[in-house]
Amino acid sequence: SQKIEQNSEALNIQEGKTATLTCNYTNYSPAYLQWYRQDPGRGPVFLLLIRENEKEKRKERLKVTFDTTLKQSLFHITASQPADSATYLCALAGGGNKLTFGTGTQLKVEL
Amino acid sequence: GAVVSQHPSRVICKSGTSVKIECRSLDFQATTMFWYRQFPKQSLMLMATSNEGSKATYEQGVEKDKFLINHASLTLSTLTVTSAHPEDSSFYICSAFRTSGERGSDTQYFGPGTRLTVL
Numbered sequence: 001s002q003k004i005e006q007n008s009e010a011l012n013i014q015e016g017k018t019a020t021l022t023c024n025y026t027n028y029s030p031a032y033l034q035w036y037r038q039d040p041g042r043g044p045v046f047l048l049l050i051r052e053n054e055k056e057k058r059k060e061r062l063k064v065t066f067d068t069t070l071k072q073s074l075f076h077i078t079a080s081q082p083a084d085s086a087t088y089l090c091a092l093a094g095g096g097n098k099l100t101f102g103t104g105t106q107l108k109v110e111l
Numbered sequence: 112g113a114v115v116s117q118h119p120s121r122v123i124c125k126s127g128t129s130v131k132i133e134c135r136s137l138d139f140q141a142t143t144m145f146w147y148r149q150f151p152k153q154s155l156m157l158m159a160t161s162n163e164g165s166k167a168t169y170e171q172g173v174e175k176d177k178f179l180i181n182h183a184s185l186t187l188s189t190l191t192v193t194s195a196h197p198e199d200s201s202f203y204i205c206s207a208f209r210t211s212g213e214r215g216s217d218t219q220y221f222g223p224g225t226r227l228t229v230l
Contacts, residue, residue, distance in 0.1 A: 041224070041226070046220060049218055097208050097217065098160065099157070104154060
């Protein structure tokens with residue numbers, strides 16, 4: 001069956017460091033993969049989309065990689081700030097423009 | 112751009128009553144909207160796909176007679192939870208699908224969510 005795995009344990013890092021979050025999937029061949037940020041009690045906010053033929057994408061302090069051979073995406077936040085603390089969700093696109101979400105990884109950036 | 116609103120943000124109702132949640136795309140038209148449910152510490156689970164001018168398609172295990180979806184215009188979809196029970200208490204989130212014109216770059220934009228509590 002299809003599965004999307006993200007680290008269920010919270011990731012705690014110091015301000016200024018680079019946070020790296022992992023998304024692994026099985027039994028999928030997504031056309032594209034997306035990363036979202038979700039704050040408590042709020043809906044997800046779209047961050048980045050990366051297509052199957054793209055290896056890497058950047059947006060300001062964010063970087064996403066997509067390895068369709070390893071079936072893995074890495075999400076990096078450089079020069080992290082306490083305001084980056086949130087849960088980060090990866091989502092894979094399937095048929096009918098549907099998205100299937102991972103369980104998310106909670107990031108805490110400490111001073 | 113790409114703002115999606117939901118109303119209400121929070122609702123408490125008695126068991127057996129019906130609750131309607133609205134989802135609006137404020138600055139773009141969306142022929143397709145999606146409804147999700149999220150339980151605490153869990154991921155978003157897709158409930159149904161709402162298509163403007165046609166019937167919604169429901170995911171396996173989601174009762175279409177209990178969760179009525181109407182997508183009457185290109186900017187509005189509604190979800191009605193009928194005869195709500197305590198187990199329907201959850202965080203309901205809608206999204207609107209926006210086409211970018213660039214293949215493989217279309218994406219969903221989410222509303223802020225509605226917290227439903229059924230007593």
